[in-house]
Amino acid sequence: MGGLSMNEAFVQAPEHRPKPTVVEASGIPVIDLSPLLAGDGVDALAAEVGAASRDWGFFVVVGHGVPAETVARAAEAQRAFFALPAEGKEAVRRSEAEPLGYYASEHTKNVRDWKEVFDLVPRKTHVALADGQLVFDNKWPQDVPGFRESLEEYDAAMEDLAFKLLELIARSLNLRPDRLHGFFKDQTTFIRLNHYPPCPSPDLALGVGRHKDAGALTILYQDDTGGLDVRRRSDGEWVRVKPVPNSFIINVGDLIQVWSNDRYESAEHRVSVNSAKERFSMPYFFNPASYTMVEPLEELVSEENPARYDAYNWGEFFSTRKNSNFKKLDVENVQIAHFRKSLGA
Numbered sequence: 480m481g482g483l484s485m486n487e488a489f490v491q492a493p494e495h496r497p498k499p500t501v502v503e504a505s506g507i508p509v510i511d512l513s514p515l516l517a518g519d520g521v522d523a524l525a526a527e528v529g530a531a532s533r534d535w536g537f538f539v540v541v542g543h544g545v546p547a548e549t550v551a552r553a554a555e556a557q558r559a560f561f562a563l564p565a566e567g568k569e570a571v572r573r574s575e576a577e578p579l580g581y582y583a584s585e586h587t588k589n590v591r592d593w594k595e596v597f598d599l600v601p602r603k604t605h606v607a608l609a610d611g612q613l614v615f616d617n618k619w620p621q622d623v624p625g626f627r628e629s630l631e632e633y634d635a636a637m638e639d640l641a642f643k644l645l646e647l648i649a650r651s652l653n654l655r656p657d658r659l660h661g662f663f664k665d666q667t668t669f670i671r672l673n674h675y676p677p678c679p680s681p682d683l684a685l686g687v688g689r690h691k692d693a694g695a696l697t698i699l700y701q702d703d704t705g706g707l708d709v710r711r712r713s714d715g716e717w718v719r720v721k722p723v724p725n726s727f728i729i730n731v732g733d734l735i736q737v738w739s740n741d742r743y744e745s746a747e748h749r750v751s752v753n754s755a756k757e758r759f760s761m762p763y764f765f766n767p768a769s770y771t772m773v774e775p776l777e778e779l780v781s782e783e784n785p786a787r788y789d790a791y792n793w794g795e796f797f798s799t800r801k802n803s804n805f806k807k808l809d810v811e812n813v814q815i816a817h818f819r820k821s822l823g824a
């Protein structure tokens with residue numbers, strides 16, 4: 480069951496609770512990337528990705544070239560990990576000094592999420608900060624055979640896909656195809672394994688509270704249970720993203736919003752839970768080097784369309800987010816809105 484028991488820490492304010500009726504998201508673009516594998520149709524695909532990023536901030540990809548077995552092995556490792564007895568998970572629990580591994584106490588906007596997670600990085604990652612250095616190093620569970628190998632294989636496949644998507648996004652903004660690649664030389668990418676156990680009060684709690692992803696791109700695997708809700712741009716309604724077999728859900732994060740100078744917008748989303756069935760998902764958060772100064776790209780800034788954000792340091796932003804979450808600071812988490820310039824007037 481994941482050892483969670485319902486209490487007031489999980490209860491969302493009334494205006495943020497899920498409604499009893501679910502609205503299925505019709506119209507979220509489903510983009511078939513198979514023309515890329517054949518080496519043609521790049522411009523048409525870039526146009527589709529651009530329209531989806533502008534209108535939804537979310538899209539589904541199929542024909543992406545990631546082998547089904549790679550996904551199945553990673554998903555199997557994920558299930559086996561969360562099925563471990565409590566001691567097995569405790570052995571790889573994260574701490575403030577070692578931020579990767581297992582934990583079940585994440586808060587989004589200071590309300591506890593109904594989930595347990597395991598975080599890992601593709602490679603040991605150093606984040607240099609004004610006041611020192613953070614090192615992200617993996618903890619590997621001992622009792623799950625093949626865990627490390629399956630996730631390393633999954634990561635390699637995700638990285639390939641992430642760079643393809645990055646190229647399509649660059650093309651869609653009329654930039655050089657590799658314009659954004661340089662930011663990812665020393666990436667701070669991480670993978671999160673999410674387990675949402677059945678919840679006795681799905682009307683009060685959320686698996687993940689409403690939020691926007693802070694990084695560049697998120698590539699999400701979800702199982703066939705369903706529960707990801709996106710706030711639809713046209714009317715502000717929460718709509719459910721229906722699981723599509725052999726697909727990934729892509730969302731553009733805050734960094735692409737800033738780089739694109741608001742041509743694309745990072746969409747708000749959340750996870751609803753249910754009382755009958757556990758759910759598994761695996762987001763791959765594609766993030767740039769910690770020393771990246773994030774600001775609108777100069778090609779997308781002009782006199783008529785001035786920069787809408789002040790530059791900020793990605794590493795500081797990222798670690799403040801992680802830290803405020805860890806300590807459950809009683810403040811609104813840091814948001815890109817803090818860097819928005821006040822224009823006009």
Ligand code: OGA
Nearest residue numbers: 673687701707750760762
């Ligand atoms: C997240 C997230 C969605 C899901 O972890 O940031 O939005 O379906 N997850 O688990």
Ligand code: NI
Nearest residue numbers: 690691692748
């Ligand atoms: Ni998210």
